Amino acid sequence: MGFDLTRQRSTAERLTEQRASAVQDAVNRLNQRRVWLREGLKNHQPFLVLASLSFVIAAFLRDTAAAGFAALAAIAFLVAMFFSVSQDSVRTPGLAAIMAFYASFGYGFFLLTLDAVVILLSVPGAALGITLGGSLVGLAVEVVALFGLIRRIRRRL
DSSP: OHHHHHHHHHHHHHHHHHHHHHHHHHHHHHHHHHHHHHHHHHTTHHHHHHHHHHHHHHHHSTTSHHHHHHHHHHHHHHHHHHHHHHHHTSSSOOHHHHHHHHHHHHHHHHHHHHHHHHHHHHSTTHHHHHHHHHHHHHHHHHHHHHHHHHHHHHHHO
16 A cells, blocks of 8 residues: 555656646746747837827826827827737738738827827917918028029029
8 A cells, every 4th residue: 555655646746747847838938928028129119108208298188189189199109019019929920910000100190290289279379370480481491492593503504
């Protein structure tokens, strides 16, 4: 009977070692994936910065439509980052994921632009300032173009 007890212990020890080995293998695979994800996120920091800035804008603009646009822009940038990281994890990129990346990235910028317009329209006198600023920029471009044209004409003569 002592032989059977020793045999049972060795079988139980082997099973325990196998389970411990399986758990350790799973932990090692998860750790390798964690390191890969950390390195991948280093390459995608601009998306995190855009999302963070959008959330900051939303936090400062409580209870307005602009805050909603900024929060949606932040979510769009996070979705774009997800698709970008997911494309880095596969050998052959998928067209649907690439299109989703560009769509969410563009949507985020569209929402931030819309957010800026809503903020500017809510500021008294902003329309006048934008009109005058645009006029000054247009005037500067026209002056530069005129001097360039005069310089070309002088070179030909």
